[in-house]
Amino acid sequence: MTKKINQHIMQSKRLLFSTLNCCESQIIPFQNAHDLDDELLLKAVTGLAGGLYNRGSTCGVVLGAAMVR
Numbered sequence: 001m002t003k004k005i006n007q008h009i010m011q012s013k014r015l016l017f018s019t020l021n022c023c024e025s026q027i028i029p030f031q032n033a034h035d036l037d038d039e040l041l042l043k044a045v046t047g048l049a050g051g052l053y054n055r056g057s058t059c060g061v062v063l064g065a066a067m068v069r
Contacts (some may be wrong), residue, residue, distance in 0.1 A: 008033055023048040026064025041067075 008029040016025035023045040031038060045067065048060050 002031075016055060021046065021048075022060030023064040023067070024060075026061055030068040 007055065011032065012025045012029045014019050015028055016022060019025065024042065027042060027045055030036075031041075045060075
């Protein structure tokens with residue numbers, strides 16, 4: 001179980017530095033872990049890079065984690 005969690009964490013980190021979208025870096029590993037494929041959700045969260053309204057006041061990691069809960 002721990003190995004699988006570490007793999008998802010590493011995937012999240014790679015996505016964060018390659019896409020620079022914190023929200024996507026949370027959504028994609030969640031979808032992979034649960035064998036989901038929701039392109040519409042990924043398109044919706046693309047606009048949340050930099051937090052709400054791209055002001056950086058709300059981190060996309062928090063938004064992404066809240067969306068997958």
